[in-house]
Amino acid sequence: MKRGNPWLWSAAALVYAFLYIPLIIVVLYSFNDSRLNAEWVGFTLFWYKALFNNTEMLLAARNSLFIAVCASFCATLLGTMSGLAIHRYKLKVLPVLVFTPVAMPEILLGVSILLFFLQVLNFTLGMVSIIIAHTTFCIGFVAIIVRARLQGMDESIFEAARDLGASPWQTFRLVTLPLIMPAVVAGALMSFTLSIDDFVITFFTKGVGEPILPIQIYTMIKVAVTPEVNAISTLLMLLTLVMIIIATRLESNGSSEGSAKTHPVKQAAK
Amino acid sequence: MKEKRLARLLVSGPPLLFLIVFFVSPSLIMILTSFRFPGEFGGLAPITPLADQATGEYGLTADAYQFFFSDFIYTEIFLKSFAVAFGTTLICLILAYPLAILIARSRKHLRNLMVLLVILPFASNFLIRIYAWMIILGPESALSHFINTALGAFGIAPVTLLFSPFAVLVGMVYVHLPFMVLPLYTNLEKHDPSLLDAAQDLGANAWQRFWRVTWPLSLPGVFSGSALVFIPVLGMFAVPDILGGTGDILIGNLIKDQFLGTRDWPFGSALSIMLTLAVLSVAGLTTWFARSATGQRAL
Numbered sequence: 001m002k003r004g005n006p007w008l009w010s011a012a013a014l015v016y017a018f019l020y021i022p023l024i025i026v027v028l029y030s031f032n033d034s035r036l037n038a039e040w041v042g043f044t045l046f047w048y049k050a051l052f053n054n055t056e057m058l059l060a061a062r063n064s065l066f067i068a069v070c071a072s073f074c075a076t077l078l079g080t081m082s083g084l085a086i087h088r089y090k091l092k093v094l095p096v097l098v099f100t101p102v103a104m105p106e107i108l109l110g111v112s113i114l115l116f117f118l119q120v121l122n123f124t125l126g127m128v129s130i131i132i133a134h135t136t137f138c139i140g141f142v143a144i145i146v147r148a149r150l151q152g153m154d155e156s157i158f159e160a161a162r163d164l165g166a167s168p169w170q171t172f173r174l175v176t177l178p179l180i181m182p183a184v185v186a187g188a189l190m191s192f193t194l195s196i197d198d199f200v201i202t203f204f205t206k207g208v209g210e211p212i213l214p215i216q217i218y219t220m221i222k223v224a225v226t227p228e229v230n231a232i233s234t235l236l237m238l239l240t241l242v243m244i245i246i247a248t249r250l251e252s253n254g255s256s257e258g259s260a261k262t263h264p265v266k267q268a269a270k
Numbered sequence: 271m272k273e274k275r276l277a278r279l280l281v282s283g284p285p286l287l288f289l290i291v292f293f294v295s296p297s298l299i300m301i302l303t304s305f306r307f308p309g310e311f312g313g314l315a316p317i318t319p320l321a322d323q324a325t326g327e328y329g330l331t332a333d334a335y336q337f338f339f340s341d342f343i344y345t346e347i348f349l350k351s352f353a354v355a356f357g358t359t360l361i362c363l364i365l366a367y368p369l370a371i372l373i374a375r376s377r378k379h380l381r382n383l384m385v386l387l388v389i390l391p392f393a394s395n396f397l398i399r400i401y402a403w404m405i406i407l408g409p410e411s412a413l414s415h416f417i418n419t420a421l422g423a424f425g426i427a428p429v430t431l432l433f434s435p436f437a438v439l440v441g442m443v444y445v446h447l448p449f450m451v452l453p454l455y456t457n458l459e460k461h462d463p464s465l466l467d468a469a470q471d472l473g474a475n476a477w478q479r480f481w482r483v484t485w486p487l488s489l490p491g492v493f494s495g496s497a498l499v500f501i502p503v504l505g506m507f508a509v510p511d512i513l514g515g516t517g518d519i520l521i522g523n524l525i526k527d528q529f530l531g532t533r534d535w536p537f538g539s540a541l542s543i544m545l546t547l548a549v550l551s552v553a554g555l556t557t558w559f560a561r562s563a564t565g566q567r568a569l
Binding site: 005007008009011012015016018019020021022023025026029077078079081082084085088089091093094097098100101103104105106107108109111112113114115116119120132133135136139168193197198199200203204214217218221222225229233236237240241243244248 | 273274277278281282284285286288289290292293294295296297299300303365366368369371372373386387388389390391393394395396397398399400401402403404405406444447501502504505506507508511512522525526529530535538539542545546549553
């Protein structure tokens with residue numbers, strides 16, 4: 001099997017086609033002048049106009065954005081703390097609690113949080129329960145990213161800061177935080193996308209109140225499929241794409257500067 | 271030293287507290303719920319703190335578990351879920367392996383681009399990825415027309431692709447494929463290419479070089495990729511819900527129905543506990559296999 005093996009290339013090309021053709025079809029049909037997702041009739045922006053006149057959908061999008069902002073804020077805060085704690089201290093319990101929600105089937109998390117809210121807190125399900133549920137599984141993702149960044153760094157930077165007389169808080173604020181910042185932002189963006197896209201956990205913890213985007217999409221798919229679904233899908237894909245580009249940019253920028261940043265140490269010494 | 275312990279508490283305390291309240295205690299509540307009586311109108315019957323004088327019971331029962339084994343249909347659904355998870359894992363492995371080899375042996379800048387191209391579709395909304403297959407497999411689609419025309423030429427009755435076990439399998443593979451490619455690629459990338467040259471010099475043909483060198487070395491990647499596909503497929507309900515027919519019910523759908531359909535919480539919780547046990551045993555077995563096969567950890 002040499003580099004230019006034609007079998008390997010054709011197998012890979014088939015897999016890429018398998019990955020991309022479905023999404024291309026979704027995008028194409030969002031511009032199709034027909035109610036059926038069957039054949040190409042002509043170009044139209046009708047489905048996008050219909051989408052922007054659909055007040056319930058707009059409300060759902062606003063709710064989902066709100067949930068994603070809150071959940072990613074909480075998850076970034078707690079996830080960064082977890083990443084730092086797991087990297088720095090020999091902890092036994094925290095890593096298990098942080099990483100298990102990432103690895104287990106989502107439905108289990110959804111069911112347990114549903115039962116917890118209904119029985120223990122005697123709480124009606126809604127935005128708060130969704131935000132908490134999303135935070136629970138996003139913490140692990142942020143922690144993984146932050147920890148990976150810390151593992152790639154030279155420990156002597158922190159020692160240098162302390163030798164130069166920085167207090168633990170100064171070391172954190174002036175050395176550690178600026179260095180892990182790209183990972184923190186990448187983690188925040190990742191939690192945001194995970195939260196806005198999440199269907200399974202939202203489905204269990206939503207209750208009966210406000211409309212939420214993934215649930216609206218699910219209902220549209222199950223009840224009455226129109227190319228409006230394609231239009232909202234295309235817009236969501238665009239949003240995630242932008243998020244990913246920003247996140248990868250940040251991560252690669254961060255790692256290229258990386259440990260070469262010495263000025264925070266000097267600042268800490270002041 | 272005191273300052274150090276304070277810092278440790280400040281950093282690890284808040285996430286620990288949050289996860290104990292919103293992850294550990296909900297899990298314990300779920301275990302407890304599986305041993306309770308269902309309420310008359312769904313939900314739960316009240317729990318009695320002291321033993322009921324007439325019956326001597328605390329309001330706890332293993333009925334939900336007994337109910338599971340009382341009808342073979344539930345065991346059958348579990349077995350079917352395992353079969354679907356196994357099939358999905360196998361197809362993902364077959365599709366992902368050549369791609370992972372190609373990526374691992376490409377030049378560096380091309381490699382990053384190829385990995386990004388695998389992750390990118392995975393970032394689009396999960397429901398949208400399933401919905402795309404509704405379009406492709408739908409009765410009006412070009413693919414359905416093509417297949418049925420071809421079948422018609424041989425005098426075979428037309429088939430419906432959507433709402434079938436076939437559609438469920440396609441959807442499962444599509445949604446989980448990147449989970450297989452990435453660990454495989456990470457493993458294959460670390461292989462020393464001179465091993466293959468050595469094998470060639472010693473007279474091994476292409477197949478022998480793959481089967482005797484690349485494959486055994488890639489086993490840790492194979493195992494971790496398989497676990498990453500197998501476990502989420504086991505609990506998936508959205509794919510069968512959207513692409514499957516009325517008969518294509520898996521564990522996830524059964525659990526969903528207990529909470530959002532029939533409202534039998536104890537049975538739903540018992541099913542969730544059994545799914546948890548299934549997941550744990552799969553994870554445990556994978557680690558064990560990977561260790562005994564390679565002496566390395568897969569997970």
